[in-house]
Amino acid sequence: MWRNVLFDEGRNIAKRAERAQEAGDHGLARELYLRAITKFREASEISQDFKEIGVLRSLVSYYTDRVGALENETGYDNVRGSRLALKPPEKVTPASDEKELLRGSGVSEQVFKTVLSIAIEISREGREGHAIGTAFLIGDAANVMAKSRQLVLNPFEGHSRGNRMITDSETRDDIKEFAQLDGVFVIAADGAVEAAGRYITIDTGIIKLQRGLGTRHSSVAAITSATHALGIVVSQSGGIIRIFKDGMIVFTLKP
Ligand SMILES: Nc1ncnc2c1ncn2[C@@H]1O[C@H](COP(=O)(O)OP(=O)(O)OP(=O)(O)O)[C@@H](O)[C@H]1O
Structure with missing residues (x-):
C-alpha cells in the first residue's frame, strides 16, 4: 500500500x-x-x-x-x-547479466534502459484507459527492416535522425502515442527510431515458446534469432514485459 x-x-x-x-x-x-x-x-x-x-x-x-x-x-x-x-x-539486473544481454547487439546501456523504461510505462499506464501491447526491436536495424514491412505509414519517416532519438523526451511521448498502432517499433543501436507499425515477416516455425504466447511474441522471438536485435514485448494481456535475445526469452518483468 x-x-x-x-x-x-x-x-x-x-x-x-x-x-x-x-x-x-x-x-x-x-x-x-x-x-x-x-x-x-x-x-x-x-x-x-x-x-x-x-x-x-x-x-x-x-x-x-x-x-x-x-x-x-x-x-x-x-x-x-x-x-x-x-x-x-x-x-x-546484475551488471554481469546486463553486459551479457547487450553483448553482440551493439546497443548501449542507455538506449536499452530508455526503451525498457518506456515499455514499463506503457505496461502500467496503457492508453486512454485501455491496456495495450506493443514490441520493440533494438539494434541491427537494417536487418530487421529487411525482414519486416510497413503495416501503416511510418510516422518517423522523413524526420531527421536527431529528431527521432529515443532518449529525447518528445520522441518518448510519440512512442507512447504510436504504441497503439499494430506492429512493432524498430530502433537502431544508437537509439534512432527507424519505424513504428512494422510487421515482422519472418517464419516463426522454429520458435518454441510457452503456451499462451501468440504471434507478437513468436515473431519477435524469431527475428531476434535471425538478427542481432534485442526484443522487448509488452503483452496486452496482463502487461508482462519479456525481453528476447537469440530467439529466447531472457528476462521477464511484471510491472
Ligand atoms: N508478425 C508480426 N509483426 C508485428 N506485429 C505482430 C505480428 N503478429 C502479431 N502482431 C501484433 O500483435 C498483436 C497481438 O497478436 P497476438 O494476440 O497473436 O499476440 P500475443 O503474442 O498473444 O500478444 P499479447 O499478449 O499482447 O496479446 C496483433 O494485433 C499485432 O498488432
Whole structure:
C-alpha cells in the first residue's frame, strides 16, 4: 500500500521533472528527478516482490542517468550539489547479466534502459484507459527492416535522425502515442527510431515458446534469432514485459 503511494508520487514528480526539462528549467528538472528517485528507492526498500523491486530499481537507474545527463549538459558542480546524497545507480539486473544481454547487439546501456523504461510505462499506464501491447526491436536495424514491412505509414519517416532519438523526451511521448498502432517499433543501436507499425515477416516455425504466447511474441522471438536485435514485448494481456535475445526469452518483468 505505502509503496504504491510512493510509486505514484515518484511517477508524478518524474513527469513534472520531464516537463521542467522540456521547458528548459534544468535546475528544477534535476531537483525533481532527485525527489522522484528517492520515492522509487523508498518504494523498492519496502517491497517484498523481487520483480517489483527490479522495476523500481530500473526507474531509479533510468532517472539517475537522466540527472547525470543533465549535469553533464549544464556543467553542474557535483561536489557542492546534493548529488552527494545519491547512492550509486542500481541496476534492474546484475551488471554481469546486463553486459551479457547487450553483448553482440551493439546497443548501449542507455538506449536499452530508455526503451525498457518506456515499455514499463506503457505496461502500467496503457492508453486512454485501455491496456495495450506493443514490441520493440533494438539494434541491427537494417536487418530487421529487411525482414519486416510497413503495416501503416511510418510516422518517423522523413524526420531527421536527431529528431527521432529515443532518449529525447518528445520522441518518448510519440512512442507512447504510436504504441497503439499494430506492429512493432524498430530502433537502431544508437537509439534512432527507424519505424513504428512494422510487421515482422519472418517464419516463426522454429520458435518454441510457452503456451499462451501468440504471434507478437513468436515473431519477435524469431527475428531476434535471425538478427542481432534485442526484443522487448509488452503483452496486452496482463502487461508482462519479456525481453528476447537469440530467439529466447531472457528476462521477464511484471510491472
Ligand atoms: N508478425 C508480426 N509483426 C508485428 N506485429 C505482430 C505480428 N503478429 C502479431 N502482431 C501484433 O500483435 C498483436 C497481438 O497478436 P497476438 O494476440 O497473436 O499476440 P500475443 O503474442 O498473444 O500478444 P499479447 O499478449 O499482447 O496479446 C496483433 O494485433 C499485432 O498488432
